[in-house]
Amino acid sequence: xxxxxxxxxxxxxxxxxxxxxxxxxxxxxxxxxxxxxxxxxxxxxxxxxxxxxxxxxxxxxxxxxxxxxxxxxxxxxxxxxxxxxxxxxxxxxxxxxxxxxxxxxxxxxxxxxxxxxxxxxxxxxxxxxxxxxxxxxxxxxxxxxxxxxxxxxxxxxxxxxxxxxxxxxxxxxxxxxx
Amino acid sequence: xxxxxxxxxxxxxxxxxxxxxxxxxxxxxxxxxxxxxxxxxxxxxxxxxxxxxxxxxxxxxxxxxxxxxxxxxxxxxxxxxxxxxxxxxxxxxxxxxxxxxxxxxxxxxxxxxxxxxxxxxxxxxxxxxxxxxxxxxxxxxxxxxxxxxxxxxxxxxxxxxxxxxxxxxxxxxxxxxxxxxxxxxxxxxxxxxxxxxxxxxxxxxxxxxxxxxxxxxxxxxxxxxxxxx
Numbered sequence: 001x002x003x004x005x006x007x008x009x010x011x012x013x014x015x016x017x018x019x020x021x022x023x024x025x026x027x028x029x030x031x032x033x034x035x036x037x038x039x040x041x042x043x044x045x046x047x048x049x050x051x052x053x054x055x056x057x058x059x060x061x062x063x064x065x066x067x068x069x070x071x072x073x074x075x076x077x078x079x080x081x082x083x084x085x086x087x088x089x090x091x092x093x094x095x096x097x098x099x100x101x102x103x104x105x106x107x108x109x110x111x112x113x114x115x116x117x118x119x120x121x122x123x124x125x126x127x128x129x130x131x132x133x134x135x136x137x138x139x140x141x142x143x144x145x146x147x148x149x150x151x152x153x154x155x156x157x158x159x160x161x162x163x164x165x166x167x168x169x170x171x172x173x174x175x176x177x178x
Numbered sequence: 179x180x181x182x183x184x185x186x187x188x189x190x191x192x193x194x195x196x197x198x199x200x201x202x203x204x205x206x207x208x209x210x211x212x213x214x215x216x217x218x219x220x221x222x223x224x225x226x227x228x229x230x231x232x233x234x235x236x237x238x239x240x241x242x243x244x245x246x247x248x249x250x251x252x253x254x255x256x257x258x259x260x261x262x263x264x265x266x267x268x269x270x271x272x273x274x275x276x277x278x279x280x281x282x283x284x285x286x287x288x289x290x291x292x293x294x295x296x297x298x299x300x301x302x303x304x305x306x307x308x309x310x311x312x313x314x315x316x317x318x319x320x321x322x323x324x325x326x327x328x329x330x331x332x333x334x335x336x337x338x339x340x341x342x343x344x345x346x347x348x349x350x351x352x353x354x355x356x357x358x359x360x361x362x363x364x365x366x367x368x369x370x371x372x373x374x375x376x377x378x379x380x381x382x383x384x385x386x387x388x389x390x391x392x393x394x395x396x397x398x399x400x401x402x403x404x405x406x407x
Contacts, residue, residue: 008224012194015231051211054220062196100236103229104366107242111285116243122188123223124230124239126195129188147188154226160297 008099009057016064030056102157106150114138115146122147179205184216190223238366279378280344280357284324287375298323298376302369303386303402304330313383313403322377327404328369329388333397337390338363342372347383347403356384360391381406 006027013023034052037043043052110116114136121127127135133143184190184206192198193206210216233239281287287295298319316325331340340362346354356379362370370388384406389399 006221008221008228011228012224015228047214048211050214050217054217055207055211058194058220065196099225099229100232100238101229101366103226104233104238104242105371107233108365108371109284111283113243120230120239120243123191123227124234126191126197128197129192144186147191148185151222151226155222156297158222158225160300 006053006057009054009061011099013057013061013064016061026060027053027057030054030060102154106154106157109153110150115150118143118146119150179209181213181216184209190216190219194220194223194227233366236366277378278357278375280342280359280372280374282359282362282372284326284373287324287373295322295324295375298325300326300328301404302328302330303404313405315405315407318376318379318381318406322375325374325376326371327374327386328371329386329400329402330368331364331370331388331390331397332400333390334368335364337392337397338370339391340364340370341389341391342370343387343389344374345385345387346380347385353385362388379406 010023010027013026014020017023017026030053033056034043034049037052038046038049043049107116107119110119118132118136118138121132122129129143132138133140138146179189179202189198189202189206193203198206210220230239233242278287284295284297298321299316301314301316303314319325327342329342331337333340339360342359342362343355344357346356348354357374359372362372364370382405384404386402386404387399388402390396
């Protein structure tokens with residue numbers, strides 16, 4: 001069975017739950033649930049299996065965020081979201097490290113400090129888009145331009161490093177690790 | 179819900195941040211379960227978030243935020259540029275209107291209204307202990323592209339910032355300066371990077387010299403030979 005490499009999903013589950021085993025269980029539950037739906041005919045074709053896995057897993061993620069007030073987005077609370085046990089999770093550290101390197105390159109290539117601030121406040125601190133635009137005196141068009149360019153460049157960087165091509169290769173690891 | 183709405187309203191990021199209404203979230207879930215390509219967008223966004231969080235955990239985010247210049251640095255840099263021109267110390271060895279041959283960021287190559295510049299290749303220059311070896315062959319792409327040069331400086335971050343000088347080495351042996359990029363700082367991976375514009379550089383042999391702006395006492399200059407072909 002081919003499923004997408006869900007390492008970004010798994011990493012975020014681990015970060016929010018602060019428990020790698022729990023994150024793996026949640027991901028496994030999502031995969032099993034999706035497979036059951038496929039067997040029951042509730043999923044039209046196998047190509048949609050990924051979407052169902054993400055749907056179930058991201059709902060788990062959302063529920064954990066809501067339960068754990070400290071995981072609620074915000075510039076004041078997010079710095080506390082350090083995974084205390086991260087040193088015991090080499091696989092996650094390697095993946096996170098790779099993406100950290102890619103994102104660092106992305107940030108370095110953004111010549112405008114304001115654009116970097118937009119990216120960090122929108123994606124990491126999860127600030128509301130309208131409030132962020134007001135705060136930085138940005139129009140919607142300017143905001144969109146920053147985000148679209150950054151996303152396009154990120155996609156290019158990830159794919160140049162093979163993360164796009166390997167999307168379907170690492171699923172064995174996901175399944176074994178789950 | 180359709181793809182245009184998803185892009186225009188940044189639905190993926192807002193969905194992951196739990197900022198959508200229940201109806202919006204349900205509509206988006208219905209969309210991406212039917213459209214596998216959107217799942218990749220979600221996965222990439224999750225990796226972006228994880229990458230940012232990793233940098234924050236490593237306390238590297240503030241440094242990257244301030245990597246270029248402070249808000250008040252622009253007037254200073256303009257003044258420095260004017261002073262530099264008065265002293266005849268040009269960063270680029272060409273006409274004042276000529277766009278850069280090399281730059282410390284990819285975006286800096288996109289000046290003068292240029293919209294995009296694809297990456298044509300990434301090359302890491304590595305020190306070797308042996309006698310001068312063959313130059314690193316770098317094929318110039320058929321289409322205008324950016325070529326990324328990476329160097330792991332011996333002096334590390336402690337000797338930053340670095341200056342990269344590119345000199346053409348013609349057959350007659352008289353080196354010709356082509357470009358100079360100052361203010362280079364190693365990234366989190368320890369590498370100093372600079373980008374060349376393939377359209378603005380000729381084929382031939384070049385030396386790439388990376389030196390600490392703090393002088394030889396901080397770190398010895400390192401020289402590499404490349405051949406653009």
